[in-house]
Amino acid sequence: MADPVLRPAGIDGSALPGPYPVGRYAAGLREFLRERPRVQLFGEVWNLRLSRAKVYLELRDAQGALPCSMWRDDYDALQLGAGALADGAQVVVGGGLDYYAGSRTSSPAFTFAIGELRVAGEGDLLAQLDRLRKALDAEGLFAPQKRLRRPALPRTIGVVTGEGGKARDDVLAGLRRRGWRGRVVWAFAPVQDRHAAPRITAALQDLAGTGAVDVIVVARGGGSLADLFCFCDETLCRTVALLGVPVIASVGHHTDRTLIDDVAALSCSTPTHAAESAVPVHCTQARADVTALARRLSVHARRALLHRAQTLSRLARAPGEHVAGERRRLHQRLREMRASARRRIDADERARVARHALVLERKARAAAHDARGATRLNALALALAAHDPQRTLERGYALVSDRAGGVVTSAGAARGAGDVRLRFGDGAVDATIRGDDEHA
């Protein structure tokens, strides 16, 4: 529908021409821009976005940037390999200025319409990032955060994120999934533009400075590497590296690895994952586990006491049983000893009787021998007695002996002896021999 041709009055006192309808002016601007000379530009590609009809990107360098677009057909005709035109790629483009005038229902857009494109090489920003990464690594700044102890059950978690971003909700969702309902301290900061890095750095320092935060999550949703480049800031990364509180980074996605991912204690792919990592313990499960542990302890304690009670009871019975057993054993030993003694006594008695019998036998034999000897002696004694001179003297004979005691057995001897002794049965008398022939 054509705009109504209602031209309002101009501004009082203004020396400028018009007023003109904006659409006509915008169309004029488009024609003006299209008439500008077509040129070649070079710079780094950022925020590359492919749509069905067109390819959009920003061409940047340190001094400025220009929004660019290219027809999708022209882009596809270049047959660039996958990833050749990633963010940060250095390119040379040929084309000219263009302007989409927009309408009542659509926004206008200024663009540099690319007709030709050549990839020139890796972008300066990525090269710079790579150099910084190597430098920080060489200084050992990737390690300090990883040496910090991360509490399994933090009471207070600091979160640095954009105030209106989805990351905030994701962090809370992650904490809820852990069953964690402690204290969250929000340190909101811009997370995209060139002012972001100093604000994030300050937020981290302030959070750590309170001394009340156990762990800090730095969270930002996905975005292009250009959007996330503030997290590659050298000052920010050095601050994180030397912070006394562990930092869990969740910036962008897997493919967009920023420097803060390297220096942080832990790098996660999503804010939700970062929140879960900040609370390694699943609190709901942990409560159940602790209850179960308490129960097991009680069971062990009861079992130990019961066991000891049984042991004591057994020990209490033990002395009586022990004494009874000893008594039984003693009685048994006593019986055995008695039996043994009896056997011994019988044996000894038999041996003693045998010995006595032997002795008696020997004595009997000796006595018998003696008896026989006595009889013979008596006989000999009788024989001797029969020949005893005394017996002859007693029968009236006399024994004549000289002075020397020698027996005088003849008359001649008697005469020669002169003095003799006459022994009779009842005694002796001395005699003198004289003329004895008359008596002969």
Added chain:
Amino acid sequence: MSTPEQPLSYEAATARLEEIIKRLDSGQAGLRETLELCREGRTLVELCASELDAVGRGLEELRLDELVARLQESA
């Protein structure tokens, strides 16, 4: 790393509890040791339960400046 002045951390407490249960389950602890381990274990359980309670009452959200103000008030 904890020192005698610092309270035992939750993870240290749970690790010690695991050790205690393992020792008790082994059946090698005598009565005296068992009772001491149970006593120590109950203390650790109370500590863990207390830590879990501290992060179980309800989510509290503060902005950094509110935390700083609160800390300054209590200082």
